[in-house]
Amino acid sequence: MRTEIEPTEAPADYEAAGELLRALAAPLRIAIVMELAAGPKYVHQIVETLGVTQPLVSQHLRVLRGAGIVRGTRSGREISYSLIDDHIAHIVTDAVHHAREER
Numbered sequence: 303m304r305t306e307i308e309p310t311e312a313p314a315d316y317e318a319a320g321e322l323l324r325a326l327a328a329p330l331r332i333a334i335v336m337e338l339a340a341g342p343k344y345v346h347q348i349v350e351t352l353g354v355t356q357p358l359v360s361q362h363l364r365v366l367r368g369a370g371i372v373r374g375t376r377s378g379r380e381i382s383y384s385l386i387d388d389h390i391a392h393i394v395t396d397a398v399h400h401a402r403e404e405r
Contacts, residue, residue, distance in 0.1 A: 322369060322390075324369075325369030326371070326393070326394060328365075330352070330358070330359075331362050334352070334362055334372075335366070335391065336398065337351055337352070338372060339385060342382045343383060343384075344382055345360060345380070345381065345383070346380075363383055371390050372384065373386055
């Protein structure tokens with residue numbers, strides 16, 4: 303399926319899209335986004351679900367936060383992470399479904 307490029311898109315839009323895709327390039331970051339697509343989660347919940355270490359999850363969340371993909375909301379000593387918008391969830395979900403179809 304081919305989609306038409308709108309004439310209002312500029313090279314800066316492509317640069318921003320490239321930055322977004324680079325931030326999503328790591329499999330663990332994709333897994334984190336998939337987890338957060340279901341709703342906000344604390345770091346310890348992500349660690350338990352994905353079976354990786356807390357420092358590793360925190361490192362990847364820092365990248366996702368820096369790219370404007372997730373936000374953290376402090377609640378006492380913990381931070382709850384959520385996706386900034388549903389567009390990211392759709393992009394990642396579509397990519398994962400596409401990968402499954404290719405197998």
